[in-house]
Amino acid sequence: MKDYGLYFHIPFCKSKCRYCGFYSILHNEETEYAYINAILREIKTYKGLSIDTIYIGGGTPSTLKLQNMKVLLEAIYENFVINLKEFTVEMNPESVTEDMLKLLKDYGVDRISLGIQSLFDHVLCLLGRVHSSFQARRAIEMILNYGLELNSDIIYDIPTANHDFTLNTLEILTNYPIKHISAYNYSFDTDFLSEYKNTDAETFFNDVIDFLYSRGFLQYEISNFAKNGKGSKHNTKYWKMQDYIGFGISAHSMMNGEDARIRWCNKGTVEEYIKEQYIIEKYEVPIAECFIEDVVFGIRMVDGVNIESLKSKYGSEVVEDFMKKIVFLKDENFICYERGCLCLTRKGQLYLDSVQQYFWDLFYS
Structure with a gap:
């Protein structure tokens, strides 16, 4: 279970x-x-x-x-x-x-x-x-x-x-x-x-x-x-994209299925939550977005994101194409590769929001 x-x-x-x-x-x-x-x-x-x-x-x-x-x-x-x-x-x-x-x-x-x-x-x-x-x-x-x-x-x-x-x-x-x-x-x-x-x-x-x-x-x-x-x-x-359920207003949840990842959030006010008038906003995360999520959240961890695990989950071609697109971040010392993992440098940690936005821009481009 x-x-x-x-x-x-x-x-x-x-x-x-x-x-x-x-x-x-x-x-x-x-x-x-x-x-x-x-x-x-x-x-x-x-x-x-x-x-x-x-x-x-x-x-x-x-x-x-x-x-x-x-x-x-x-x-x-x-x-x-x-x-x-x-x-x-x-x-x-x-x-x-x-x-x-x-x-x-x-x-x-x-x-x-x-x-x-x-x-x-x-x-x-x-x-x-x-x-x-x-x-x-x-x-x-x-x-x-x-x-x-x-x-x-x-x-x-x-x-x-x-x-x-x-x-x-x-x-x-x-x-x-x-x-x-x-x-x-x-x-x-x-x-x-x-x-x-x-x-x-x-x-x-x-x-x-x-x-x-x-x-x-x-x-x-x-x-x-x-x-x-x-x-x-x-x-x-949260950082390793494992399943969690949130209760109460503004709480977020995420569940991984065999073919999809589902996110949802309890939207509204305390009064609406009490009266059962709040909105449960659900979103089925596309597979390409799941990949970016795994990187964006996982890179917060000092150990980084295991590249072989990404390849096993999303395919070598997807991962290798992504790696080519982020060479700029490595050249500018925002990211590095250690023990088979994609990691942030100290500089990358300081500019985390910008690095994460760079990843998201790749997804939306």
Whole structure:
């Protein structure tokens, strides 16, 4: 039986962070109750699937009332065949409580992804975060005391913030027994300080990678670093084009069939999702597009995309024709070939969006 990954989108937040591009709304207890019931309704349509990874994200899942979180966790175990390799829940420092951690651990959660972003209050204020450095450190200690694996999210290259604060944040974090850190470059998805231009982006990017490497964190994906092989099993499904099902509004899903790959997304608002008036937008991915998807997502991994695997799946002629068309990227040191794999160089990682767009342009041309 094939194992799937499950993703649950909990869109509630106490406030909207200035940099965030994910779908979220301000927390409301009445809406929360109705939304969880709507997720239970959707869960039943996939009853009996075998599951090996679960990820509850958002938004801020830890804003849920304990009873509503418990109802969701019980529904997961009641409706799916569970062969868990990893169970992650996202939390923000201000909403980490002993009661929530105990509940999560009791239901098999073994990994928390904590939205720290920075350990300096003025930087957190700049980002629009509502927690303090003290709350972040307290949350880290609580999570580790429960014996849970911890991923810490941080943001670097923040407009007007001194780069030293990023490195100091990493210095503090790596003194804890944490085995996973996600480091994201600040994104201009909003108008916040959109005129800011940074000419030191490459230096900052390399500084983060080099510092984490010096502390034993190996980069396994463009924004993710792990010790002792503790990479995210669930997120790796996205990059390796493995099957996953998303629940809740704005959640995406993907299933590979023998002859086709199907993607779908729950489009609409929370209110429409609750009232069952949302749209399930489905798309059958053509085989040529599947090839580009495999490359575009797979190249995010430091190990890259195995060329022989691509040939086995899509044919030698397709792959060799593609390789001829991307010689420019190799000549300009954006990509390289290592151990039979197509990989990004450091320069290619820095300009990931442009490299991926180059691949897509080949598909559409």
